[in-house]
């Protein structure tokens with residue numbers, strides 16, 4: 001049996017853990033404020049908040065797409081739909097939406113309200129730019145984004161002084177009418193719940209963020225035993241040991257992106273990972289899920305390939321380590337046996353004299369898979385000679401590609417060498433014609449992205 005708090009009510013249910021939360025709140029609980037539209041994580045109409053109690057007793061709330069979120073994943077959590085916000089009165093966010101005429105048909109509005117409320121609860125600091133980023137997964141088809149942004153700006157102005165850590169902000173947010181008073185009692189109520197441990201069966205389907213799985217095969221998952229990695233806090237860490245960054249197999253893209261450790265050692269990743277899907281997906285999607293999904297254009301995969309990452313794979317017989325460059329055996333085929341789990345991703349820190357960059361071309365900035373993406377890690381000696389060169393390329397072969405460029409070591413990255421590297425990259429690419437573009441277009445794009453890597457200026461002391 002699963003138990004969680006839905007708005008102000010304790011819920012216990014025998015529904016299958018693979019039922020998505022959207023279906024549960026609408027069809028089982030008859031809470032129709034959460035809207036159903038794309039059912040593929042693309043629009044944000046179904047956004048809800050999921051709050052998890054932290055070991056110290058505080059809460060962390062994240063806005064998530066409920067259409068891709070199985071109820072097994074919210075066992076022991078606080079789930080907030082729009083019905084759980086205001087009750088009889090409008091919350092501050094809702095009032096500002098009204099004041100700024102930021103809603104017309106209203107279909108997107110509950111999702112927008114929840115994303116902005118999640119931003120108030122969870123953002124490191126309250127800033128207009130942060131509020132706009134928090135809305136990157138919420139599509140509105142009739143109001144126009146200017147009015148929505150105006151409401152977000154007014155919200156940040158009203159909460160401007162509130163820059164204490166998210167965990168210490170709750171009382172002030174209740175006082176400002178952002179969330180109702182019952183939120184204050186949630187940690188103590190959750191402490192009474194006993195969430196079931198992660199399933200241990202060898203053939204259980206591993207569910208990390210579920211953002212690939214629940215798009216691809218939701219019906220099948222309703223009949224399978226599921227193992228939720230969100231129930232494995234031992235796999236939720238980012239730390240530096242010696243000259244490597246160690247990232248647990250359950251770390252979400254957003255936690256990785258905003259990790260102080262990642263910011264210190266790979267500052268550019270905070271910006272680059274904003275190009276991965278949208279906030280409501282990054283809050284659930286994991287780095288390891290992106291790697292194991294084996295899409296030839298996974299953004300995290302392409303970045304990790306250039307950074308020379310290794311995977312720690314845990315199975316019945318112990319652990320083994322595999323370079324990511326050897327992990328892909330064919331289209332969507334990996335070196336992962338039944339019952340094995342990617343428990344850790346190991347990323348070498350940038351050596352002295354090295355820099356990194358990532359480029360992605362997609363039809364729109366957020367919420368879009370790349371047509372072609374590419375990452376670079378290049379090291380040069382003090383005289384500017386290339387000592388190490390790794391360029392990865394996505395969308396141009398059946399697997400994420402690491403280009404063979406060793407012959408350029410020892411050369412200086414002058415215009416002639418960059419041109420030759422771009423041509424070599426185009427030569428290795430074997431793209432196919434598909435919905436994202438013709439093979440010829442993708443080859444051309446890869447050449448352009450390679451040139452763009454070298455056009456990025458290096459900032460002193462920073463990986464670019």
Ligand SMILES: Cc1cc2nc3c(=O)[nH]c(=O)nc-3n(C[C@H](O)[C@H](O)[C@H](O)COP(=O)(O)OP(=O)(O)OC[C@H]3O[C@@H](n4cnc5c(N)ncnc54)[C@H](O)[C@@H]3O)c2cc1C
Nearest residue numbers: 041208209210211212213277286288289290292298299342
């Ligand atoms: C609207 C939308 C937009 C998207 N945009 C992007 C984008 O811009 N860029 C991009 O790269 N991707 C994008 N994606 C794809 C997806 O979000 C990512 O691939 C994500 O990182 C997958 O991670 P997950 O944790 O959700 O994986 P899941 O769906 O949970 O799992 C994927 C697969 O990996 C397995 N798995 C997961 N974790 C482990 C583990 N630790 N060990 C072994 N097996 C494991 C699962 O069993 C499953 O087979 C998008 C998806 C959607 C729906």
Ligand code: FES
Nearest residue numbers: 037039043044067
């Ligand atoms: S229904 Fe569109 S994101 Fe869930």
Ligand code: FES
Nearest residue numbers: 104105106140141
């Ligand atoms: S108000 Fe109609 S879709 Fe946003």
